[in-house]
Amino acid sequence: MKSAADGAIAAYVKTTMLQVDKHRNAYTCGLLAGLYGLLFGWDTGMIGGLLDSASFQHSFALPSGSQSLANFKGNIVSTLQAGCFLGAASALLLPDRIGRRKSLILAALVALAGTAVQTCCAVGAQQPEQALVQLYVGRSIGGFGVGLASSVVPTYIAEIAPKEIRGRLSCSFQLFVVTGMMIAFFVNYGLSLRFGAVSQDPTEWRVAFGLQALPALLALLGTVSPYCPESPRWLVQHGSQELARDSLRRLHKSSDDVYVAGLLAEISCDLQGSADPGLKAACREMLTDRMTLYRCLVPAIVNFLQQWTGVNGVNYYSPQIFRTLGLRGRSTGLFATGIYGVVKVTTTLLFMCLAIEQLGRKWCLIIGGLIQCFCLWWIGTFLAIAGEESARHKGIAYLTIAMLYLFVIGFGLGWSGPVWTVSSEVPPQRLRALAMSLGTMSNWLFNACVARATPNMLASIPNGGTFFIFGTDALLAVLFAIFLLPESSGAPLELLHECFPKRGYVRRCLADLSPRKRRRAFQQDVLQRRRADTLLEAPAEGPAYRRDRT
Structure with missing residues (x-):
């Protein structure tokens, strides 16, 4: 039995390594693009620790009252999300007009400018009120770059990745998001040890803000490198067939002109040689039928559900939550938050x-959603029973802290990377940039709502009610995935409309719960047949079959 298991593991590792070697260039490109997730994660992980530091509160003259301080914390956190929302809104136009690659370069430059403005707050004789306004402005500018990148990166990765690794590469963005959070958690912990719990030296928070420039520089250098070509699908959409052919050769590490020509023909067949439809025409096309509209709204829906599972409320205010569960001392809370990362x-x-x-x-x-729901309800139940005396119930308190770690395990499996994968692959090709912009606007809008509401909810809703609310939202997210989301893995982007039938849609979604009924074998037969038809006939005579143009 053991030898059989070892053999299966060895076979899996060998297959995976062969796949990595085969798609090495695509992996490199996707991981370099995923570096923009560091921008997102770094600020999310950093700001929660800084808000509790004495130096930050002194430099910006934050009030000492619990309710007033909670309001200021919510404002400081949510200004970044406001900028991110505007950056995501700009993705309605920029990625289709100037291309995916140039949009990412612009995002990195804007993020660097925002970092400089934040780091230079409270310099010289600047008053705390003026410094706070400058901080709001800097966070909004930096947020614009982060929001633009968070919309463009999943779209770019979905368009450059082969179907066999599209899900894995799309998750790389979320991997770098959580990596940025983890690094920021430990930066906060190291700064707290260096400066102490009561230090009022502004160097502490200024170093933390200044280090945000590192992920922006890394992302910028990766994008301008030759390993990140422009999206071949965007190039075809704008009539640059030869550039698209060259991009496909580089991404697939292939000198086989027949293979590359087949890929190019499949993309051209899907787009029918159409140019960028423009924002107004794209909105009209999105409304042509119910299923096209739904496919364009799926990114917004899954991002809305992701935010209301409470994960970013935990990310921003985890030191405060650990204190609520019985961990005392700022350094102890920051270290526990670092382990969480x-x-x-x-x-x-x-x-x-x-x-x-x-x-x-x-x-x-x-x-993943069921695990999150269980953990959040457990934490809420503990706080409802123990109340303010949670520190006295040490055994159960430590078990509840473990539930917080289990919560993030569930998030890592479910409503983390897969959300970005689903968001980037479900929309029609011609409308993908529009749909991803709507998705990331939803992400940042409700990210801001959660960030703004969480400190007030923790302060004003007694007996763990905040966690019951988030847990119930996680259960609603699970129900959506069961009844209203089909399985899309294994299908090329050009044929994903097969997963969204106009009749029997809910029945199809329920059938996808069973591997036997998932119709994967049927899908693979259809995909192979249509790919063969495209390879044989599309270059000379155009598409050999009728298909949904979206």
Whole structure:
């Protein structure tokens, strides 16, 4: 039995390594693009620790009252999300007008400018009120770059990745998000040890803000490198067939002109040689039928559900939550938060390699959401029973802290990377940039709502009610994944409309719960037949079959 298991593991590792070698260029490109996730994660992980530091509160003259301080914390956190929302809104136009690659370069430059403005706050004789306004402006500018990148990166990765690794590569963005959080958690912990719990030296928070420039520089250098070509699908859409052919050769590490010509013909067949439809025409096209509209709204829906599972409320205010559960001392809370970040990175990487393609998107979302729901309800129940005396129930308190770590394991499996995968692959090709912009606008809008509401909810809703609310939202997310989301793994982007029938849609979604009924074998037969038809006939005579143009 053991030898059989060892043989299966060895075969899996060998197959995976061969796949990595085969798609080495695509992996390199996707991982370099995923570096923009560091921008997102770094600020999310950094700001929660800084808000509790004496130096930050002194430099910006934050009030000492619990309710007033909670309001200021919510404002400081949510200004970044406001900028991110505007950056995501700009993705309605920029990626289709100037291209995916140039949009990412612009995002990195804007993020660097925002970092400079934040780092230079409270310099010289600047008053705390003026410094706070400058901080708001800097966070909004930096947020614009982060929001633009968060919309463009999943679209870019989905368009450059082969179908066999599209889910895994799309998750790389989330992997770098949680990696940025983890690094920021430990930066906060190191700064707290260096400056102490009561230090009022502004160097502490200024170093933390200044270090945000590192991920922006890394992302910029990766994008301008020759390893990140422009999206071949965007090039075809804008009539640059030869550039698209060259981009496909580089991404697929192939000198086989027949293979590359087949890929190019498949993309051209899907787009029918159409140019960028423009924002107004894209909106009209999105409304042509009910299923096209739904496919364009799926990114917004899954991002809305992701935010209301409470994960970013936990990310931003985890030191405060650990104190509520009985961990005392700022350094202790920051260290526990750092371990929380390590668990997040480890689980995201593990599930990216072992679950997203093997279990499929649908089951990852269901299992992960159920784990989150259970953990949040457990924490809420503990706080409801123990109340303010949670520190006295040490055994149960430590078990509840473990539930917080289990919560993030569930998030890593479900409503983490798979959300970005589903968002980037479900929309029609011609409308993908529009749909992803709507999705990331939803992400940042409700990210801001959660960030703004969480400190007030923790302060004003007694007996763990905040966690009951988030847990119930996680259960609603699971129900959505069961009844309204089909399985999309294993299908090329050009044929994903096969997963969205106009009749019997809910029945199809329920059938996808069973591997036997998932119709994967049927899908593979259809895909192979249509790919063969495209290879044989499309270059000379155009598409050999009728298909949904979206």
